[in-house]
Amino acid sequence: MTGVSAVEAGVNGYAGTGDGFEEMHILWISEGMSCDGDTVSVTAASQPAIEDVIGGLVPGLPKVHLYNKVLSPTLGGEEFLAPFRAAASGDLEPFILVIEGSVPNEKINGDGYWTSFGNDPVTGEPMTLDRWLDMLAPRAWAVVAIGTCAAYGGIHAMAGNPTGCMGLADYLGWDFRSAGGLPIVNIPGCPVQPDNFMETLTWVLYHAAGAAPPPPLDDMLRPQWLFGKTVHEGCDRAAYYEQGDFSTDYNSPKCQVKIGCWGPVVNCNVPKRGWMGGVGGCPNVGGICIACTMPGFPDKFMPFMDMPPGAHLSSALIKPYGAFIRRLRGITNITANKEPKWRHDRELLTSGYDPRWRP
Template structure:
């Protein structure tokens, strides 16, 4: 079954055409103890469409009441007070449905010989020993209403999963299985980015919450479990430098406003909307501010995009092929530009009217 077919199945409910009833209140259990820098939690504080504060305060009409449990944003004093809803959910005693959000890549705990762990979240109440991220995933994922991976590390492994790493890190779907389904029948929802674009995350989370409320179908995901409407186009298709590529007008250094393919930009083949959406308040985004795209939203990142400053393998061929076309187009557009940069000849202050105006209907 494809993701789209699975989404339709979830929207109809397990018994046929009947819509799954919505929930009035939901917890978001956010664990950022994956192999991570907490950059995604920090990035999300900049979201505006909607702002995370608006969701938590109930200012978005139609959403269920949201209780957010995130260590960066938590109003608790930490410790056991913060861990309480996580422990209850792990025991199967959660007060309400919960969405599990994971930040950071998942290490392979099986490759450690003897004692030790890669990363942990809280301690075992009986032994005092650290509880690994893997333990929490094993307990929480089967009980979660939905599971969301935020950032490239959580979605596909990211920096920590690159060749030569000793941790065996992977993405959340690699760990749970790409056929994983939550209690609501949803696959892992992947929202990549290093860090995640804040509005991309909040927009997707809001869609999931509307689905939880029974007010929307499941979010449409592509084969890599990314939101289709966000990652369905490439950086190049939304880049304000794309016209330079078409005209074979390439930057030779990073100070140029022209297309940066020949100085290392992977935009033509990377699925990301940042040039179109910007970063904060519609401003920023890598190529928009002179940075090359290094493919940080992609499953193959970082290995398939290194060395970052080198011209992509296909860049030399495509730029050679487009060069004669681009030169011709530039010349033709230059001629047309010169023509349309001149005013029509009838705009003058002489006695005769020379616009060609002919009131032939007059006697």
């Protein structure tokens, strides 16, 4: 498993301004094991909006041609599949391959198949996702996994599943490099936070234009600047944890660790960024963090509404300290809510004004 440091990302493969592509195709396949929720989520992005990128309204980006079944103006069928077939045969380039949904193991599909995208023009048989990956991924200038399912397998890859589902890096290999020399770019979320995806895609496009270095990724191939901190570090409720003040139901504004929140150990920026236009985000609106951006999701974080194992010890340790600090702060708060005694209208100045420099 290979991560990409910020230093490496700032050096490897950076051609410099003006030495890039003027046009870029984006082939978006959502035929992984998926609900298409990531595509729907991205339609709410505003930093930048996907229509601004496609419409050429973001300065410095290549001209973008997007092929996504939900956002496509075609009637579907072979008209929609045409650019994918062209890319597979080497007749359409450069392109960025975006995969939505987890990758099922077609080696264990019995007499059928798990998921497909179009039919083979020769045999008429369904073309499975892994077949498309084998054809397109090596030719792609960049490969992007949108959502936790594509990044790490997600819900479809949980214990007991019959499909053998996995994330894109599990299928292609964690040391995979695209034709543009980039590792897979994982942008997890269930669904993905819309601006997280569009911001990362925009960075990749600026790199394609020769105007930026590759995006810096962590060991799990996530953008470092988006997933470098925990939910807890950006949460409005974090101060309550420090004071040992925990909620016991979902109607409280206090820390939710005791009712199932995994925020202290989850890499995600949603509490800081919000969901749409800076508004929303799980803990911000009363929801617990169920760790949907993490590689171990969902298995390592269930049952979702139960108190996380580590929370028993951490909350017990913080309780006496928090109670003491909360009491001291309460006393200081009372003092801070009183005006200084020299603010009065009597005939005596009591503010301490003493012009010693005057004779």
